[in-house]
Amino acid sequence: MEFDLPVAPLFRPIDVAPAYQKVADAIEREIVNGRIKPGDPIGTEHDLVRQFGVNRSTIREGIRVLEEGGLIRRDSSRRLHACLPRYSKLASRLSRALVLHEVTFRELYEASMTLEVASIEGAVERATEENIAELAGNLARSEAVVGDAAMLAECDAEFHVLVAKASQNRVLQLAREPAAQLFYPTTEMIVTGVAEGGPRLVAAHRHLIDAIRRRDREAGVLWTRRHLQDWRRGFEKIASLDRSVEHMYMEHAQAARRR
Amino acid sequence: MEFDLPVAPLFRPIDVAPAYQKVADAIEREIVNGRIKPGDPIGTEHDLVRQFGVNRSTIREGIRVLEEGGLIRRDSSRRLHACLPRYSKLASRLSRALVLHEVTFRELYEASMTLEVASIEGAVERATEENIAELAGNLARSEAVVGDAAMLAECDAEFHVLVAKASQNRVLQLAREPAAQLFYPTTEMIVTGVAEGGPRLVAAHRHLIDAIRRRDREAGVLWTRRHLQDWRRGFEKIASLDRSVEHMYMEHAQAARRR
DNA sequence: CTCTGTCCCTTTGTCCGACAAAGCTAGAGC
DNA sequence: GCTCTAGCTTTGTCGGACAAAGGGACAGAG
Structure with a gap:
């Protein structure tokens, strides 16, 4: 809807989301479609650094997004795990x-x-x-x-x-x-x-x-x-x-x- | 409700919120009680670093929280400003x-x-x-x-x-x-x-x-x-x-x- | 044997400094 | 007055660093 192209577009708009957002989206997707179940532990920040291949600061920004959205929490020992958002x-x-x-x-x-x-x-x-x-x-x-x-x-x-x-x-x-x-x-x-x-x-x-x-x-x-x-x-x-x-x-x- | 104390507690639980959370809370408070109006610009990250006296990484984590909560956005030039959360x-x-x-x-x-x-x-x-x-x-x-x-x-x-x-x-x-x-x-x-x-x-x-x-x-x-x-x-x-x-x-x- | 205190490793929260890319600004040139 | 470019600013990302707190293993006391 943003801009009407007169002909069938040759290219899709390329995805320019910042890395922390992509990290958050990737984890969210796994939770929403059930591959990560509520209660399952997400790895440590260092694990995520290895998996996503980005800096820990970037991972942490992504984590903040998910935490605020209620999709992940830190338990008493501050380890990350998925959870059901609380109403x-x-x-x-x-x-x-x-x-x-x-x-x-x-x-x-x-x-x-x-x-x-x-x-x-x-x-x-x-x-x-x-x-x-x-x-x-x-x-x-x-x-x-x-x-x-x-x-x-x-x-x-x-x-x-x-x-x-x-x-x-x-x-x-x-x-x-x-x-x-x-x-x-x-x-x-x-x-x-x-x-x-x-x-x-x-x-x-x-x-x-x-x-x-x-x-x-x-x-x-x-x-x-x-x-x-x-x-x-x-x-x-x-x-x-x-x-x-x-x-x-x-x-x-x-x-x-x-x- | 978490733990019933039998006597009047002598000490309040001390506030151990991490710094990024405090940053987010502080900005949120200003927005919710109207001192910052929707549309008003929040300073740059560097401004916030100076005002809060914490590192930019910390500021950025706080910003992610507020962004996800819909309280602040970045306009086309990616500058921060307060906004009304969209339904x-x-x-x-x-x-x-x-x-x-x-x-x-x-x-x-x-x-x-x-x-x-x-x-x-x-x-x-x-x-x-x-x-x-x-x-x-x-x-x-x-x-x-x-x-x-x-x-x-x-x-x-x-x-x-x-x-x-x-x-x-x-x-x-x-x-x-x-x-x-x-x-x-x-x-x-x-x-x-x-x-x-x-x-x-x-x-x-x-x-x-x-x-x-x-x-x-x-x-x-x-x-x-x-x-x-x-x-x-x-x-x-x-x-x-x-x-x-x-x-x-x-x-x-x-x-x-x-x- | 259970409990407790200690040491060590891991993890998080925070900091510092750095750099490329993109926006913005202001002056040069027309 | 307009455009264009160079420089400054800001963001997004990176690497590395360190203190504090948690968890686990282990030894010693009861």
């Missing part, structure tokens, strides 16, 4: 992007309404006993910390991760994560600011688990909606929905990014 | 992750049903004249290439990006992108394999634009559903919905990743 890490990149694009809480709210409703529908339909047990465990912890806004907000975030997990739909799990990460910091503020916030939040969770147990889709959707509307009402007491996420996010970004 | 680039990272997690087309289908319906609802409600013009332009191009499966698939992908854009909800735009990127390669196969595929696809687009124009939410949702169900029926003629995305994706991954 929460990838999502935090997206959250950051959303912040930079100055999305508003209205957009966040609308999208989350859709995504969380879809999650609960999946969970109602397909949650396993184990999923339900995890949710119940989370609920118990929430009840124990209902007075502590920070802890409760953390539990709330985890609860919704668990619901999404119970939906058995990983695409949904991933899709909801960026928005959810941006929600999280505000939940704490709301629970702090609104007297009835904590108990209502826990009550909603209880109803949601109940709906999943009874495979009652209507109830699940209803309580998810209410839960989010509660959030919205609480939020609007502090700020406008049309406010950009930027300010509120900043205070919490650093802490969150340290996985 | 499609971030999403391709997510798509890759989904592939590695071996998600099935069923998950993809279910999630997309939710996300595309939400997009059209937003579009019906808030599409501007400009959005509609873009969609109409896309439709015209689709009609022109209805016989060419590859081109038509490309138009289809773009059409849905435009619908999401018309929803004015960037969170949704971002959330749908990973799944959409994985859909794209299959559309071509389906249009090739199913005789009526192309015309039906274009017809659906026409109805969707019409629904947006008339602000007819019901029609929008209905045709989005039909459109996706068409995809599903077509797909099931080639393969099972429970098949993992992995195989089909591989052939198209490289081409797509070269932006």
Whole structure:
């Protein structure tokens, strides 16, 4: 599309990617197409130097690219191995992007309404006993910390991760994560600011688990909606929905990014 | 959460992040909190060497991290400047992750049903004249290439990006992108394999634009559903919905990743 | 025998210095 | 005023170097 050639081109544009990029691409290819499986060790830097025939600095730049992309990690002993990118890490990149694009809480709210409703529908339909047990465990912890806004907000975030997990739909799990990460910091503020916030939040969770147990889709959707509307009402007491996420996010970004 | 300390810890874990990471974090912080605005130039590598007081190799490793994260880019002259992470680039990272997690087309289908319906609802409600013009332009191009499966698939992908854009909800735009990127390669196969595929696809687009124009939410949702169900029926003629995305994706991954 | 401290080798993180290629800049020449 | 070239700048890559930390083998203490 870049330049329309009037005749069939004789030559393909030659590949001028820098060496570190080629190193990264080569390793990525091996991981993506399965020749290197998650968990498999990649050689040491020196091994890669020998294999690719480039300088160690070049190898290291390539490694940084893959590390940031979540495809490889260093274990405790700092040895390299392939790994499955973790949703929460990838999502935090997206959250950051959303912040930079100055999305508003209205957009966040609308999208989350859709995504969380879809999650609960999946969970109602397909949650396993184990999923339900995890949710119940989370609920118990929430009840124990209902007075502590920070802890409760953390539990709330985890609860919704668990619901999404119970939906058995990983695409949904991933899709909801960026928005959810941006929600999280505000939940704490709301629970702090609104007297009835904590108990209502826990009550909603209880109803949601109940709906999943009874495979009652209507109830699940209803309580998810209410839960989010509660959030919205609480939020609007502090700020406008049309406010950009930027300010509120900043205070919490650093802490969150340290996985 | 990593290790529960029984008493209040006396010491914070000391910060042992490597220097290149600190460089990346420092620059990232400046960008995220707005002191460096998208488009602003970052200094040359040599400048950064002076400012951070570390070696150029170290600086370069830090730069790779930020580049991969989409926070900085090099323009034509390869000078560094801050930039807004682009959705499609971030999403391709997510798509890759989904592939590695071996998600099935069923998950993809279910999630997309939710996300595309939400997009059209937003579009019906808030599409501007400009959005509609873009969609109409896309439709015209689709009609022109209805016989060419590859081109038509490309138009289809773009059409849905435009619908999401018309929803004015960037969170949704971002959330749908990973799944959409994985859909794209299959559309071509389906249009090739199913005789009526192309015309039906274009017809659906026409109805969707019409629904947006008339602000007819019901029609929008209905045709989005039909459109996706068409995809599903077509797909099931080639393969099972429970098949993992992995195989089909591989052939198209490289081409797509070269932006 | 298990545990512990030590020594050595490997690996990583960082630094230094160097050079070719490509971009940019400014002055020479018209 | 315009073009062209020479020189400076910047990037991508290279080679080599070294300190710090990890891991393993091995000897000695309990």
